[in-house]
Amino acid sequence: MKLKKSILATTIALSMGLLTACGGSDSSSPEPDPAPTPAPSNSAPTDILLSDVTVDENTAAAVVGTLSATDADASDTHTFAVEGDQFVVDGTTLKLADGVVLDADSLDSLEMVASLTVTDSDSNTYSKDITITINDLMDRYVFDSKLNDGESSVSYTGQTARNILIAELNDYIKNSLDADIDANTLMSKEDVLAKLDYFYNPDEDTEYPDIPVTFIDNSKDGLLSDITGYKNLHDKVAGNDAGGQHEMWNDGAFAGWGETGSTTPSELIATLFDRLADNAVAKINGEVRKDVLGNDISKVYVDENGVDLAQLIQKFLLMSITYSQASDDYFGVDTDGKGLTTDNINPAKDGSAYTNLEHQFDEGFGYFGAARNYLEYSDVEIASRVSDDEGRADWNGAQDTDGDGKIDLHSEYNFGQSVNAAKRDLGTVGNAAATDYTTQAMEAFIAGRKLINDNVGAALTDEQLAQLSEHAEAGLDAWERAIASTVVHYINDVAADLAPLATDGDAADFNYEDLAKHYSEMKGFALGLQFSEYSQISDADFKKVHDYMGVEPVLTGDVDAYRADLIKARDILQASYVFDAENAANW
Numbered sequence: 001m002k003l004k005k006s007i008l009a010t011t012i013a014l015s016m017g018l019l020t021a022c023g024g025s026d027s028s029s030p031e032p033d034p035a036p037t038p039a040p041s042n043s044a045p046t047d048i049l050l051s052d053v054t055v056d057e058n059t060a061a062a063v064v065g066t067l068s069a070t071d072a073d074a075s076d077t078h079t080f081a082v083e084g085d086q087f088v089v090d091g092t093t094l095k096l097a098d099g100v101v102l103d104a105d106s107l108d109s110l111e112m113v114a115s116l117t118v119t120d121s122d123s124n125t126y127s128k129d130i131t132i133t134i135n136d137l138m139d140r141y142v143f144d145s146k147l148n149d150g151e152s153s154v155s156y157t158g159q160t161a162r163n164i165l166i167a168e169l170n171d172y173i174k175n176s177l178d179a180d181i182d183a184n185t186l187m188s189k190e191d192v193l194a195k196l197d198y199f200y201n202p203d204e205d206t207e208y209p210d211i212p213v214t215f216i217d218n219s220k221d222g223l224l225s226d227i228t229g230y231k232n233l234h235d236k237v238a239g240n241d242a243g244g245q246h247e248m249w250n251d252g253a254f255a256g257w258g259e260t261g262s263t264t265p266s267e268l269i270a271t272l273f274d275r276l277a278d279n280a281v282a283k284i285n286g287e288v289r290k291d292v293l294g295n296d297i298s299k300v301y302v303d304e305n306g307v308d309l310a311q312l313i314q315k316f317l318l319m320s321i322t323y324s325q326a327s328d329d330y331f332g333v334d335t336d337g338k339g340l341t342t343d344n345i346n347p348a349k350d351g352s353a354y355t356n357l358e359h360q361f362d363e364g365f366g367y368f369g370a371a372r373n374y375l376e377y378s379d380v381e382i383a384s385r386v387s388d389d390e391g392r393a394d395w396n397g398a399q400d401t402d403g404d405g406k407i408d409l410h411s412e413y414n415f416g417q418s419v420n421a422a423k424r425d426l427g428t429v430g431n432a433a434a435t436d437y438t439t440q441a442m443e444a445f446i447a448g449r450k451l452i453n454d455n456v457g458a459a460l461t462d463e464q465l466a467q468l469s470e471h472a473e474a475g476l477d478a479w480e481r482a483i484a485s486t487v488v489h490y491i492n493d494v495a496a497d498l499a500p501l502a503t504d505g506d507a508a509d510f511n512y513e514d515l516a517k518h519y520s521e522m523k524g525f526a527l528g529l530q531f532s533e534y535s536q537i538s539d540a541d542f543k544k545v546h547d548y549m550g551v552e553p554v555l556t557g558d559v560d561a562y563r564a565d566l567i568k569a570r571d572i573l574q575a576s577y578v579f580d581a582e583n584a585a586n587w
Helices: 005-015 158-175 179-181 189-200 250-251 265-286 309-330 355-368 417-426 437-454 462-497 513-532 539-549 559-577 581-586
Strands: 047-050 053-058 063-070 078-082 087-090 093-096 111-120 125-135
Touching: 047 125, 047 581, 053 063, 063 078, 063 111, 078 417, 158 179, 158 189, 158 309, 158 355, 158 417, 158 437, 179 189, 179 265, 189 265, 189 309, 250 265, 265 309, 309 355, 309 417, 309 462, 309 513, 355 417, 355 462, 355 559, 417 437, 417 462, 437 462, 462 559, 462 581, 539 559, 559 581
Parallel strands: 053 125
Antiparallel strands: 047 063, 063 093, 078 111, 087 093, 111 125
């Protein structure tokens, strides 16, 4: 056997005692200090990775993705940072900075750069620019005509006009009626009723052409007639436009105000106008009306029985016209030649840029009252609750999308029904089952309209019609839930308002005007839940809710029992709509 020379030499040296077992010199000789072991070097990171390189537009604090680093030192720790004010890093999450909401339609490019730096535990750094692509979502109710090149196929001027008339009537009752009485402009009950009718059912030739738009200051159109031809409110109240309605509201079906069938929607409006005119006459005659505690009632639209007529009239009109027309007429499938069953091949009329089906769907959407770019707003902005801390000042309820310095009420303003959805969503922020009625409604309406637009020129197949109906129902589901949750909200308010009049309450804390306002909003919205064939509350439960509410609040006698009844009404709504208990209690 041959040994390698190095092994052989070592063996000989050991046998001669020239080496110690440890490889050193004789144990009597001092050992030198061993050379220090050099510390391992900490390698710098060599790359930055991002789990996703896209970000959604129209989303506050939108998350881009999760950051990680490539590093030879697998167990090392890393800290990430990003330059500029567009993005922030939260731990390892890259997201948009507070207050940054991207709008793909207004940007020159759908790409943006995040300049990132990673630092390891030994302060070694690595920097990298990563390009982020903005997801341009289908987020606007904007559809080009397939019939007339270069034109929009979206049209719902009549619905805008009626939303404006409701807003103008409400604005007049709350802000000008008292002043007109004081100025002796109105001298009799007939004068008052004629003025209310000016907004509700104006004369086509002598009044409508000159109705000004005054409820906002910077409307693009100065007159209602600048927006559309003659429109009124009276003709579209549930029952007055019978085509497509799922019940005969003028023939015994209307419920919630006394015995079922004892009045009609139009008769109720006439009754409320009459009560308001009587209050005006009392003021004209110098009479001072008193509330339940004997205090003077200063506002002509507040009754002695705890009803705010301005609120009740406005909310009932929103329900008996806008919600009724949309849900029963324009999004319905039960009436041939109406709603979703209409023609999608030919122009609605000679020269139209849209088919009848496109126009029917638009009219339903128009009553929802959302701006065309509704999804680009935050809920705070839709609800007109912009402050120094939240929201964009120039998006407070409306936004000048085309930059002409004015608000186009046909496309740039959010009316009542769409606003309620945002308010209820805000009421659940931070809750375990937070709602998003605004997104659900708008995405459904956009998806339905896109399906129609994509198939202009051909009859919808049974499958396409079923899909279209699903989109419409999804939008209406969000809309109705927003209404029902608004009723729950005002039930909670009324129960709280009445606490000072209940056992152990302090009447000095009672605010009569607040109670009247909240009761009337509750009742007006609640009456409208019957106006949809898709309604999720049964007729029997609807009647129970209104039996508990009554036609005016209980202000004397057994206030405790009435407050308990309101909570029973809330429980019925919660069960009917499967509302989360935390949301229902805190709306």
